[in-house]
Amino acid sequence: MEKSNRRRVILFPLPVQGCINPMIQLAKILHSRGFSITLIHTRFNAPKASSHPLFTFLQIQDGLSETETITDDNTLLFTLLNRGCETPFRECLTKLLQYTDSETEEHKEKISCLIHDSGWIFTESVAKSLKLPRLVLNGYSISFFCSHFVLPSIRREEYLLLQGSEKDDQAQEFPPLRKKDILRILGEKRELLEPYLNTIFQTTKSSSGIISMSCEELEQDSLSHAREDFKLPMFAIGPSHSNFPASSSSLFTQDETCIPWLDKQQDKSVIYVSFGSLAKMSRTELIEIAWGLSNSDQPFLLVVRVGLVNGTIPQELLERLNEKGKIVKWAPQQEVLKHRAVGGFFTHNGWNSVVESVCEGVPMICLPFIWDQFLNARFVSEVWRVGMHLENRIERNEIERAIRSLFLGNEGEAIRERMKLLKEKVERSVKQNGSAYRSLDHLVDHISSF
Template identity: 55%
Template sequence: MMPNCDPEDFYQLITNMANEPKASHGLIFNTFEDLEGQALATIRQEYYPNIPVFSLGPFHKCGPTTSSSSTSLLSQDQSCISWLNTQAPKSVAYVSFGSAAKIDHAQFLEIAWGLANSGQPFLWVVRHGLVQESDLHDQVLPNGFLEALNERAYVVKWAPQKEVLAHPAVGAFWTHCGWNSTLESICEGVPMICTPCFSDQMVDARFVSDVWKVGLQLEHGIERGEVERTIRRLMVEKEGEEIKERALKLMEKANLSLKEGGSSYQSLDGLVNHILSL
């Protein structure tokens, strides 16, 4: 559930989101047919049979991709790209839980030690307000923690995520599974570790781990041993190789959807024609 949201208000919000589109001239979704074809078919046939539905995603691949074109409201630390340039291919675990999630200090320490004990280099986004008891990462990390890792870790307050995920050094993304982050990871063929926090993230994470099978979910909470094992399952062990292969195949399908003749390309043509017909 969304933080600080009354259950009845949240239910009303979801009800309105389901009912109000019935009065629209069309629905646009940030997805593509090879990713969610079955769900889109259900929406078209059972929920909105009289309304055209257009799957135009992934949206973020349709515009400029430079950091200067970012729509992020937080200042991005570009220094992490220079650090990634020093790392081996597919060796880095990128960790970011988005702009709204909060964790307590005990969970924060379990994440820190799980990452350290995994043996993998990691880039960790510790934004303002992530840890409930403190606002600054240098106040909550154990003394000497980063120094002891001998440059195997890099911590920033915010990262240029699309550039990070596209970087050849990144081999896994530990994410809250917000839809934008999930799509960005899929489009770069980066397998995911899922820790959903609220709202649609729960469903997104289950699709990542159990439907598309391009990631693993932390099923037993945030505990350092579980964190270490999950990172190693994804980045070191044979199970991870199979997940990586599926992630790369899904990336190819995402790219093809946007090319001439692809499903999203054709859907955009359909949207233009629909608008002109109104």
């Protein structure tokens, strides 16, 4: 780590796994550049402070009831969090600033800025009242973040009434999504969507800059559009997680026994299957996936986390699965994707998972479930062309066909070659003089200027 620059940065992640991971990664990066780190977090889904002894963790109340913490409606969850956290956050931040002001000159640290997840929308008024500069961390791809503000207007135009073959057409308002993807996104419970997105847009535009865990090599056109739309400093600092393992920021207990199991498998032979921390599926869907894996004759590592499915896998199928693969409740994903034995990733296409897969050169089979996952899957399968899209066909024959094609077919071979080239490009971006490396330097200079 570089010597302390006597500056402190306050970080405030949204309390879901996909938002905590990039915020902790950013904390590690900034700490390595000499900044002290204070992380304010909610009681709900609190990160493990013991895993990060060099950071200061401050917990605030969030006002959520037990019932509210298990809602399937993320927009509702985030709206409730914004209502419940404003006063506790303001009080916590005010005390921090007062404490800093009272320190002796010898130990005095300047609080440079607040960096918060884009989903926190009350932070604008709090930071403004305390005269604290504020940057926004975007946990999505830049492509989704810039385009998803059109969703309320698409809903108002009665997009849901579209019928027939038109559903396979590209959505001109939100490329490269198909119209059927838009239907699935808007089919979720989204009564609070319009006011929430409008406020995110306004609070982002009034910030001092946007930080993204993406890079020019993945989203050059989208980054150009974002700079035009927001007219703010844009810091695409790249998939810097490769320098800092993410296991310490996991909200789930990881089953490390899968690594010795992978050690026994042949190179590039295993299909890793994980659908992230939020996806839910029916028992029937899980059974179809399980049979598809079993019938493919490829060894597999299947993650079935608590809450993924209602019900259990039949014992007969479970016994067959255990003969050919391994089932765990949660896996150390970065370590798994790095492993020589893993040759494919059957994924929900969360942005963190997509970027990690690209960084390790592992081609994907795409089965998106919610929100930005649909756009990420289109980028994987149609823009970068480093994976296959199941198009929501959760059928054993389709899954078996996709796995066999990826591991044994000509299409899979072409995908692997494109993935190898994309991995090399992204690797260059985070090395000295690469686009993401330069962007990180600019971010450090920007924070230091406050």
